[in-house]
Amino acid sequence: MTQVKQINWKTLVNWIDEKKSITILDIRPQNERDEWYIPESQYHNAYEKLKTGDFDALNDFEFDQRTPIITICAKGRLSLFAAEILANKGAEVYSLEGGMNAWNSAYDTQEIDFDHCKIIQVRRIAKGCLSYVIGSGTEALVVDSSLDPLIYKEIADKENWTIKFVTDTHIHADYVSRTLELTNETSAKHFFHSNAKVSYPFTAIHENEIIKLGNVNIRVLFTPGHTFESTSYIIDDKAILTGDTLFIDGVGRPDLKAENDQVFLKSKLLYESLQKIMKLEGEILVMPAHTSKPIFIGEAFINEKLEHLKEKIPSLKLEESAFIETLISKLPQTPPNYLTIAEINKTGNYEGYSLTELEAGANRCGVS
Ligand SMILES: [Fe+2]
Numbered sequence: 001m002t003q004v005k006q007i008n009w010k011t012l013v014n015w016i017d018e019k020k021s022i023t024i025l026d027i028r029p030q031n032e033r034d035e036w037y038i039p040e041s042q043y044h045n046a047y048e049k050l051k052t053g054d055f056d057a058l059n060d061f062e063f064d065q066r067t068p069i070i071t072i073c074a075k076g077r078l079s080l081f082a083a084e085i086l087a088n089k090g091a092e093v094y095s096l097e098g099g100m101n102a103w104n105s106a107y108d109t110q111e112i113d114f115d116h117c118k119i120i121q122v123r124r125i126a127k128g129c130l131s132y133v134i135g136s137g138t139e140a141l142v143v144d145s146s147l148d149p150l151i152y153k154e155i156a157d158k159e160n161w162t163i164k165f166v167t168d169t170h171i172h173a174d175y176v177s178r179t180l181e182l183t184n185e186t187s188a189k190h191f192f193h194s195n196a197k198v199s200y201p202f203t204a205i206h207e208n209e210i211i212k213l214g215n216v217n218i219r220v221l222f223t224p225g226h227t228f229e230s231t232s233y234i235i236d237d238k239a240i241l242t243g244d245t246l247f248i249d250g251v252g253r254p255d256l257k258a259e260n261d262q263v264f265l266k267s268k269l270l271y272e273s274l275q276k277i278m279k280l281e282g283e284i285l286v287m288p289a290h291t292s293k294p295i296f297i298g299e300a301f302i303n304e305k306l307e308h309l310k311e312k313i314p315s316l317k318l319e320e321s322a323f324i325e326t327l328i329s330k331l332p333q334t335p336p337n338y339l340t341i342a343e344i345n346k347t348g349n350y351e352g353y354s355l356t357e358l359e360a361g362a363n364r365c366g367v368s
Contacts, residue, residue, distance in 0.1 A: 004083040006097045009106040016297045023069045027082050039294050058085050068092040075099045101356040110301040114238045116215040128291040135161040136214025142166045144289050146175045149182040163188045169243025170230040171345045173338040175359050180348035195229035199347050225270025226252035239285040247288040248304040267324040282307030
């Protein structure tokens with residue numbers, strides 16, 4: 001048996017970022033590919049044959065001998081077999097260790113400098129989850145942590161910031177928040193909207209409260225709808241972190257964690273919250289908690305001026321009743337495991353769960 005070489009997701013992120021010439025070969029079943037994928041990858045439908053141990057499974061896959069191939073499956077096992085077949089054909093081939101489950105942790109960063117602060121966007125590439133490290137002077141605020149707390153600490157250290165505050169824009173249902181863990185590993189103050197029904201202690205914040213961070217003011221804008229505690233943060237009147245209330249290609253969805261009779265109420269609240277956001281200056285940069293598409297490594301900071309979104313997103317132009325009706329009629333499927341994840345996020349304790357299994361799959365927090 002040919003010894004198959006493996007690489008981890010960090011190496012793959014670097015290779016893509018460096019624009020190294022590679023072929024990423026996805027060999028999962030079609031339905032898994034449809035669910036989520038690495039944008040730079042190619043798909044080859046050979047899963048059934050590979051599963052039976054058929055060494056001819058990749059006979060119709062054409063490749064260039066000079067370009068390294070990285071094989072990818074869900075957990076990094078069948079991709080070893082695919083890599084072995086291609087290695088036998090003379091390819092330079094690597095299997096992605098841990099497969100798409102491991103890719104779930106892959107991230108990159110982009111930043112925007114303002115006069116008195118810097119905002120670093122930390123992007124979980126596969127899921128499109130966006131968290132933010134906002135720094136001013138020597139202090140930082142971390143919003144919507146979804147990755148290992150060490151990553152945020154390293155980002156802050158590099159900038160000579162001390163993490164003073166941490167928060168979540170809302171109780172997430174599509175990934176396990178790492179904010180509580182980050183609080184416990186730093187001396188940061190953990191704030192949350194007073195409506196947040198969580199079992200751990202936090203500092204309650206309220207509408208229009210001003211949080212002083214270094215040389216900037218951060219204003220709390222209560223924007224319920226997606227959830228009852230959803231909150232947006234206005235950073236020095238330059239940017240607004242909108243959580244899952246407003247995205248750059250759509251609006252939040254009101255039904256996650258909601259009983260049917262709450263969907264109407266939440267849709268109404270969402271409409272009112274969006275109206276509040278739309279009253280802000282058109283120049284303000286909207287920075288959401290998600291994208292609906294996988295992120296291309298190295299792509300620009302994901303944000304958009306509010307005035308552009310008013311033009312771009314049709315539902316923002318609707319009257320209340322039409323907005324609610326349209327929203328309810330377009331609700332997509334709920335994310336896998338969302339109830340379990342939301343329950344975990346209410347306690348902050350994920351002991352006994354595998355995060356990669358729980359969080360696998362694309363994000364579905366928005367409605368375009
Ligand atoms: Fe959400």
